[in-house]
Amino acid sequence: MKIAVCIALLTAMAGTSLAAEIPLSERRSGYSFMSPDTRAMQDEDTANPGMLFVLDGEALWTRKAGGADKACADCHNDARISMKGVAAHYPAFEKALGRPVDLEGRINLCRTNHQQASPFAYESRELLALSAFVAQQSRGMPIAAGDDPELAPFVERGHALFMQRQGQLNLGCTNCHDDVWDKKLAGSAITQGQPTGYPLYRLEWQSLGSLQRRLRACITGIRAQAYDYGSPELVELELYLMSRARGMPIETPAVRP
Amino acid sequence: MARLALTIVFAAELLATCASARAEELRPYTVVGDVIPASLSGAKGDALRGRALIVERSSTCILCHSGPFPEQAFQGDLAPNLTGSGSRWSEGQLRLRLVDASHLNATTIMPSYYRVGGLTRVGASWRGKPILSAEQIEDIVAYLVTLKN
Numbered sequence: 269m270k271i272a273v274c275i276a277l278l279t280a281m282a283g284t285s286l287a288a289e290i291p292l293s294e295r296r297s298g299y300s301f302m303s304p305d306t307r308a309m310q311d312e313d314t315a316n317p318g319m320l321f322v323l324d325g326e327a328l329w330t331r332k333a334g335g336a337d338k339a340c341a342d343c344h345n346d347a348r349i350s351m352k353g354v355a356a357h358y359p360a361f362e363k364a365l366g367r368p369v370d371l372e373g374r375i376n377l378c379r380t381n382h383q384q385a386s387p388f389a390y391e392s393r394e395l396l397a398l399s400a401f402v403a404q405q406s407r408g409m410p411i412a413a414g415d416d417p418e419l420a421p422f423v424e425r426g427h428a429l430f431m432q433r434q435g436q437l438n439l440g441c442t443n444c445h446d447d448v449w450d451k452k453l454a455g456s457a458i459t460q461g462q463p464t465g466y467p468l469y470r471l472e473w474q475s476l477g478s479l480q481r482r483l484r485a486c487i488t489g490i491r492a493q494a495y496d497y498g499s500p501e502l503v504e505l506e507l508y509l510m511s512r513a514r515g516m517p518i519e520t521p522a523v524r525p
Numbered sequence: 526m527a528r529l530a531l532t533i534v535f536a537a538e539l540l541a542t543c544a545s546a547r548a549e550e551l552r553p554y555t556v557v558g559d560v561i562p563a564s565l566s567g568a569k570g571d572a573l574r575g576r577a578l579i580v581e582r583s584s585t586c587i588l589c590h591s592g593p594f595p596e597q598a599f600q601g602d603l604a605p606n607l608t609g610s611g612s613r614w615s616e617g618q619l620r621l622r623l624v625d626a627s628h629l630n631a632t633t634i635m636p637s638y639y640r641v642g643g644l645t646r647v648g649a650s651w652r653g654k655p656i657l658s659a660e661q662i663e664d665i666v667a668y669l670v671t672l673k674n
Contacts, residue, residue, distance in 0.1 A: 432645065433645065434644075434645040434646045434647075435644070435645070435646060435647055435648060435651075436636070436644060436647045436648070436651040436654075436656055437585065437636045437656070438627075438636055438637065438644055438645075439634060439636070443634050447634075448603050448634075451601070451602050451603045452601055452602050452603075453588050453589065453601050453603065454582075454587060454588045454599040454600065454601050455598065455599030455600075456599075458603075488648065491647065491648050491650075491651045492645070492646045492647065492648055493646045493647070493648045493649060494648070
């Protein structure tokens, strides 16, 4: 009896408006909501604090590490050629694991499998620097993630997470980022929640941060339990966001307020 | 009278059932049509405290709403301006709106401020607690009814 009531209630809540995907011609990066000053900071490599991380990443690319005493460059050579366009296809399906991995996850798989080194911690300077360096090689290229048919069920799960209301405030990502992206939450532009610039330099963080960090901030904002870094749920959300942003140019390293 | 009590859905009780034992007891309330006629706390709220609560970030109101708060630089525009709420709605209507806006509009984005159940993945620090206490809701209602235009 009690259970039936609960199920009826939950179903009633889950069945709220299913927003359609934003058409390509209306997709807008967080960049277009920013003040001219913040845009200029992203546009000028010399003013963009994210570039310091990219330079760090470039140095790490050629540094030998781990039991194999190999650098990224020993397998991949010049990142300007070998990494061009790679980030635009992430998260990608990893056959050995049977699930998608994001760019940070891929870098850590190379650490453990090919360099025989320990994985970098999430949000460590090294992991942010290397992923910023790799993603910067795709700057300006259109996002093309999620096409691999093996990814379909994971994209669908990410989509379901995006639609689901959660937390004490009982809001879904879609309630803000599909429905009211032209509005303001207190003083902040809500934006479409496009993942085009990560890792990016957020003025509020005073640091570079990953897309997972951003997602955890929104989840905590609605007073829901944030998923752990590296959890399948966060990777599925990243994957859905990247497929929702298909065709939009990569901006890494972007700047946000 | 007894029939009224039976047919009226006690949203708080019903939802609290789903939230299992760890949920804090919410005080029962009665919805009649689109109003909650009686004070949740049994006492009258304090309008001055209510205003202070509305503009406090942790109450979340002005993340979405704007209102007659000239000293507040950052107000939201996702929801109606609160100016004139007291002309548009009665005290009891405002109380139900705060307690459980989804009772009035199932697809609203306005959170239910006095509810602990039927929610998904509530973070550990907020679990089992309503967003606002009965007293806080009464203070806010007392303030909103003064907003006449």
